Amino acid sequence: MKDNRSNSQLVLENVSHSFGELHVIKDLNITVEQGELVVLVGPSGCGKTTLLNLLSGHIKPISGNVKREGIIRTVYQQDGLFPWLTVSENILMGLRSISDTAIQEQELRELFELIHLTGFENHYPHELSGGMRQRVELARAIAGDSDILLMDEPFSALDYQTRLRLRRELLRLLAKRPRTVVFVTHDIEEAVQLADRILILSKRPAYVCSELQIEAQHPRSLDNPSVITAMKTILDELGLHTSSDLDVSEFNNLTTQ
Amino acid sequence: MSIKTNKFSILYPIAVIAVLVIVWWTICFLQLVPKYQLPSPFDVLKSFKEELLSGRLINDIIASLWRVTIGFIISACLGIPTGLWLGQHAATKKALLPILNFFRFLSPLAWIPFAILWFNVGDKPAIFLLFLATFFPLVLSTMAAVANIPKIYFNVAKDYNYKGTELLTKVTFPAVLPQIITAMRVSYGIAWVVIVAAEMVGCQDGLGYGIWDARNGLRLDTAVCYMVVIGILGMLMDKLLSQLTKLPNTRWGYER
Structure with a gap:
């Protein structure tokens, strides 16, 4: 961005x-x-x-x-995602500074495609494998x-x-x-x-x-x-x-x- | 994590209850215990019908549920925020911890004289006692939950600019919500136990009063009938509260 x-x-x-x-x-x-x-x-x-x-x-x-x-954002070894938020809510944390929701949505979709997790938007972190969770963390850190x-x-x-x-x-x-x-x-x-x-x-x-x-x-x-x-x-x-x-x-x- | 179930598994608890009732009935039938000391299941059933038709039972159920609900809501509304606040302020927590523990171990029933003195009779003294019974455990467990939030969440929150109120509502609170729900279930259990004793004094209705009144009239069949209702209602209310653990944003706290 x-x-x-x-x-x-x-x-x-x-x-x-x-x-x-x-x-x-x-x-x-x-x-x-x-x-x-x-x-x-x-x-x-x-x-x-x-x-x-x-x-x-x-x-x-x-x-x-x-x-x-x-x-600066940190990616941790594990458990860095907020378990009470879905995957897309977690990634949206990284897009908080974008006020236009249309751009935010667009950006979110691109990030999901980038980490190949399209379809997992509404899953919670504990429902994902360790590798998937780290990919979500990467997306969140790199977002915005x-x-x-x-x-x-x-x-x-x-x-x-x-x-x-x-x-x-x-x-x-x-x-x-x-x-x-x-x-x-x-x-x-x-x-x-x-x-x-x-x-x-x-x-x-x-x-x-x-x-x-x-x-x-x-x-x-x-x-x-x-x-x-x-x-x-x-x-x-x-x-x-x-x-x-x-x-x-x-x-x-x-x-x- | 569910226990392996088959289509008959629902029958197991029913079978246990049936066996207990049969044992109870046998004891009465063989007159192993004098009738005035233990009413038979049929007497209890008869008095249940009687109380139900007279409308007294329904009235008492509503009175008790009302008091417990109000007392519980007041203590949750005050106790949970207090716990959240104390959990984040180490110095205040240290200052208040002994006094909170003191009141936690002080049975709410010890307050009965004051409850009546301050609030006369009716709903108010009972609600006051219920508040005392549930407020301190709720504060203490919320506080402990906040103190145990992994530090990593706060580091992440800082990276993504969560501050002040937003930090409290979007990080601290959801992080402890599963434990708060558990604490609510536990203190609701305490409230339901305390209501019976609280209503034995200073009330003219309610399930506790019903037992007291039955004892005074030597109607043990009615007392047992009320006991059964109290137990079942307690279980139902807990079942209701346990639905909160199925909320999608709290499930993570129970699946470990």
């Missing part, structure tokens, strides 16, 4: 955050470019969700600066005048095949309705298939320990050489060796244990 998205911006400057004694994030600097899909990966418990909450403004950092312009999507492991609660399908679906939606996206995941494969840029976070307190630009064309199949290389790089960065990297001494350790 919105053509003029030249004013969205998302910048973290020297952001630190802690919960009591627990330092979660330390001197973090991240700039997300317009229309970019940035994926954050890192060891579990490194503060990825805290980082998203800082980006969305749900929590304020202890020090540093978060610059945020444009309408949103600028930035924050995605908190949106596909992690789904089965593998649905996850593969939804990755493709997300890219298709973004091709039709470009948005700036920050995507958090622990799934390295997912990161490499989706990202324009991957930021690898360190253990707590989190800082960006390396950055990876991925240029390969979409759709990226999993046997694409650049996908495989990128995945290897990330695994190395995270200190997770692939089996071919196991040296003999480590192998002996494993077998004697």
Whole structure:
């Protein structure tokens, strides 16, 4: 709907955050470019969700600066839909700023076609499968005048095949309705298939320990050489060796244990 | 989640009732218990016909239903909003919780002397007692339900610009509606139990008064007849309230 998205911006400057004694994030600097899909990966418990909450403004950092312009919406891992509203009422939440009901209706219909859920308008979330629910959440977040999507492991609660399908679906939606996206995941494969840029976070307190630009064309199949290389790089960065990297001494350790 | 049913399943509860009545009748027939201590099913049926024809039973049913409905509506209209409000204000909640709990555990029947002193006789003291019996449980359960709303709903609400009154009516209230309905069913049950006792004092009609009056006239058959009516009406009213759980926008709360 919105053509003029030249004013969205998302910048973290020297952001630190802690919960009591627990330092979660330390001197973090991240700039997300317009229309970019940035994926954050890192060891579990490194503060990825805290980082998203800082980006969305749900929590304020202890020090540093978060610059945020444009309408930000978050897609959650699950249960982000309001269970007391039907699918179309949920999506209409994203179209609240449109006052003309005819345009709203038109937009709603297009979104249903986009997520291939035409016919499910009057269903309630608990009547849908997990994958369908996430598609509705995507539609709601992308509806209307949103600028930035924050995605908190949106596909992690789904089965593998649905996850593969939804990755493709997300890219298709973004091709039709470009948005700036920050995507958090622990799934390295997912990161490499989706990202324009991957930021690898360190253990707590989190800082960006390396950055990876991925240029390969979409759709990226999993046997694409650049996908495989990128995945290897990330695994190395995270200190997770692939089996071919196991040296003999480590192998002996494993077998004697 | 429904129990596996077949076309005879409706007969099971009827069979249980029939067996109970037969046992009851046998006890009376064999005179295991003296007649003045336990009226037989036939006596009860006869007195039912008598009360029905004289119009007294209908009059008492209407009187009791009226009092319970008014008392219940007043306490729902005050209790649910109070609970919603307290659930969102931690400090006030902390301040009021002990006193709310205190009154919850204070039997409404303890208020009978004051009810009569303040409201004389008739509908008012009974309605006052019913209010006291249902207000506190409703406030407390609504409050607990609000405090347990998943935080994710409020985060989503913030993303989509729900604020103030709209946040209350479009997010908080629907999120707790299933629990409020359950709380209403429970406190309606309390109200129906309390009405019988409340009407034994200070009333000249109503199902509770009917039992009291029958006891004074040593008409235990009439007392049993009233007891049966009270039980059946309670079940019917709960059935009516349970229809609320079938509303499309509350179903999610019961299907987990």
